[in-house]
Amino acid sequence: MDDMERKLTKPKLDDRMMSAASFVNRGDVVADVGTDHGYLPIYLILSGIIPFAVASDIREGPLGRARKNARKYGVDQKMKFELSDGLAFLEDGCPVDDIIICGMGGETIISIIEASDYPKKNGVRLILQPMTKAFELREYLYSGGFEIMDEMLSESGGKIYSCMLTRYTGKSRSVSFAAKMLGEKNIENRSNLFERYALSIRDRIRKQVRGMEKGGGSSAELKERLKEIEEIT
Numbered sequence: 001m002d003d004m005e006r007k008l009t010k011p012k013l014d015d016r017m018m019s020a021a022s023f024v025n026r027g028d029v030v031a032d033v034g035t036d037h038g039y040l041p042i043y044l045i046l047s048g049i050i051p052f053a054v055a056s057d058i059r060e061g062p063l064g065r066a067r068k069n070a071r072k073y074g075v076d077q078k079m080k081f082e083l084s085d086g087l088a089f090l091e092d093g094c095p096v097d098d099i100i101i102c103g104m105g106g107e108t109i110i111s112i113i114e115a116s117d118y119p120k121k122n123g124v125r126l127i128l129q130p131m132t133k134a135f136e137l138r139e140y141l142y143s144g145g146f147e148i149m150d151e152m153l154s155e156s157g158g159k160i161y162s163c164m165l166t167r168y169t170g171k172s173r174s175v176s177f178a179a180k181m182l183g184e185k186n187i188e189n190r191s192n193l194f195e196r197y198a199l200s201i202r203d204r205i206r207k208q209v210r211g212m213e214k215g216g217g218s219s220a221e222l223k224e225r226l227k228e229i230e231e232i233t
């Protein structure tokens with residue numbers, strides 16, 4: 001690729017990563033935690049959405065990939081690379097507006113948020129896209145004083161994922177099982193992927209109820225929860 005081509009092209013993001021990109025405010029400084037290939041911050045810089053990004057990863061291999069890709073696309077001068085577990089690098093005076101944590105399990109995302117006070121700073125927004133355990137992540141956010149400002153569904157590799165835009169308010173909320181399972185904003189937004197998302201969750205719970213009944217356990221509580229989901233689907 002010559003210099004001209006390099007400047008004109010940008011990495012193609014799949015819909016999952018695009019959902020995270022769409023939550024970034026123009027002009028924000030972004031930290032992409034667990035960046036791996038680095039495509040998300042590279043895309044945001046090349047699209048003129050952000051001026052600067054910090055790309056971090058816990059492993060040298062992925063961070064090296066991000067560095068190499070940033071050089072390839074000519075944006076390495078607009079990025080900083082941090083070898084770091086979670087948000088530890090933010091403690092050393094590296095101010096950012098948006099923290100993106102995408103493509104990890106919900107439990108890992110929770111442990112990363114929990115280990116730092118940075119997400120609680122005024123003005124800081126978290127863009128979170130769990131590959132698993134979205135219920136547990138929403139439960140953690142609601143009970144921990146984070147507001148889920150919006151959610152967006154996307155499909156990648158035949159699966160539907162939800163990306164959450166959140167910020168700390170200090171006010172915890174208790175919400176319904178359905179809101180934690182499906183996402184209050186997803187229920188409100190009713191995007192074209194919502195029906196499939198809700199039906200797959202409903203079927204998963206139905207299977208759990210059947211399993212419990214077969215095993216002779218009490219399924220009454222789970223059946224109540226299933227009813228909540230069925231009323232929405």
Ligand SMILES: C[S@@+](CC[C@H](N)C(=O)[O-])C[C@H]1O[C@@H](n2cnc3c(N)ncnc32)[C@H](O)[C@@H]1O
Nearest residue numbers: 033034035036057058059062084085086102103
């Ligand atoms: C599956 S990749 C996701 C890459 C990219 N964010 C995406 O959504 O496509 C997960 C990345 O997170 C990194 N990772 C896992 N735990 C981490 C942690 N505690 N702190 C920083 N990075 C972490 C891994 O090394 C890996 O590169």
